[in-house]
Amino acid sequence: MRRFSGRRLTAAVALSTLVTVTGTACSADSGGATADDGTYSVWDPYPQFDKKSVWAKLLDECGTKAGVKVKRTAFDTSDLSNKALLAAQQDNSADVLIVDNPVVSTLAEAGVLTTTDENQVDTSAVDDNLLAAGQSGGKTYGTPIGANTLALYYNKDVLKKAGVEVSSVKDWESLTAALEKVKQAGKKGITFSAIGTEEGSFQFLPWFWGAGAKLTALDSAEATAALSLWQGWLKEGYAPNSVINNTxxxxxxxxxxxxxxxxxxxxxxxxxxEKAGFDYGVLPLPAARGGNAAAPTGGEFVTVPVQGDPGRYAVAKKLVSCLTSTENLNTTATTLSYVAPTGEVQAKQAAANPALKPWIDSVKAAKGRTSDDLGTEYPQISEQLWKAVQSALSGAQSPKDALGEAQSAVK
Structure with missing residues (x-):
């Protein structure tokens, strides 16, 4: 096993401020790998789950099966990557690290993580589009524990009063036509988040990708079409001006x-x-000319950090394999409100809860934000993208000019 590069690790610390969009609240006490006393450390971004939770019990069970005791430490999502980088500098990494998927490439490029070839974790059953979020330089650095993504919630009563059949919404043109009917009926069209943070980029990406745009060319005609769509909705009153500040x-x-x-x-x-008090449905986000748009994936990867003592990898592999087994992925997906990363478990989820079907379809079409081998370039690209969205929606620039400026800034 290779060791991490101090130079790359220091550079990665500066990039590890990537903001996630589904983070949780507070952090717990830290603690990396211990001496070989039968205790193995697992760091996760789920401080909302206490020792009595299904998640914590699953970790304990996996430790028992591996013949070791698991010491679990939970961090706020935004803190975890920095903690992992600092622990690697001190040769005190956790044995198993569960981290938000866009951060995987940052840690991998810093040399903090082992590859699945090195640690022999089996990823063969994982959907390729989900696994791609944990790949960099042609290598895979973990396996997803679950995924979430974006879709369109819709209010059935509002659509009925506006005379809109939801089955008619298949592309941008038909969605915009539906919004016009809703406005004419005296109701409001669509709301989303276009805030000037990672959340804004996260919500814009399905329209960006749905137009056929690529993150390596922010100023393309396809990207301009996507931003023009949003700008047009605001101008026509189909979406509220509040989206500019909405989380x-x-x-x-x-x-x-x-x-x-x-x-x-x-x-x-x-x-x-379920608590909203009205009948709702869920529709995968439409691409410009029909079909499901690729929405960005949220969710975490289970990874194995580089250790000074290579003898620890065998148990780490057992822990990862246990956490991502077919049986336990089903438990985890339910606990974390995720769609499982394998077709077999997705089928079980759909059978148990048919309401998950549109979410499973959306996840199957989804895409990692750092896919296409963007790696640590993504945070800079994302920042320029959300700035362009803000500029266009506020009326400061045309979509074409805003995206042109964004692309120049990235270069």
Missing amino acids: QTTSWQEFASGDYAFAENGTWQLANA
Whole structure:
């Protein structure tokens, strides 16, 4: 096993401020790998789960099966990558690290993680589009524990009163026509998050990719078409001006008022949708000319950091294999409100809860933000993208000019 590069690691610390969009609250006490006393450390981004949770019990069970004791430490998502980088500098990495998928390439390029070829973790059953989020330089650095993504929630009553059949919404043209009917009926069209942070990029990407645009060419005609779509919705009053400052949470609150026909939001809002007090449905985000657009994947990867003592890898592999087994992926996906990363478990989820079918379809079409081998280039690209969205929606620049400036800044 190779060791990490101090120079690359230092550079990665500066890039590890990548903001995630489904993060959780507070952090717990830290602690990396211990001496070989039968205790193995697992770091995760789930501080919302205490020692009595299904998740914590699963970790303990996997430790028992591997013949070791698991010491679990939970961090806030935004802190975990920095903690992992610093631990690697001190040769005190966790044995198993569960980290948000866009951060995998940052840690991999810093030399913090082992590859699945090195640690012999089997990823053969994982959907290729989900596994790609953990790949860099042609190598794979972990396996997804689950995925979430974006889709369109819709209010059935609002659409019915506007005379809109949801089955008619198949592309951008038919969606915009539906929004026009909703406005004419005295209701509100669509809400989303276009805030000037990673959340804004995250929500814009399905339209960007759905137009056929690529993150390596922010100023393409396809990218301009996607931003023009959003700008047009604001000009026509189909979407509120509040989207410029909306987070995904405040956007959801607007939809939960019952006045909106559509809301772009994620799997994590399903529990809130059940409490909304009106009949709702879910529709995969449409691409410009039909079919499902690729939405960005959220969710974490289970990885194995580089260790000073290579003797620890055998147990780490057992822990990862246990956490990502077919049986346990089903448990984990339910606990974390995720779609599982394998077709076999997705089928079980759909059979148990048919309401998950549109989410499974959306995840199958989804794409990692760092896919296409963007790696640590993604944060800079994303920042320029959200700045362009803000500029165009505020009326400061045309979509073409805003995206042209964004591409120049990236270069």
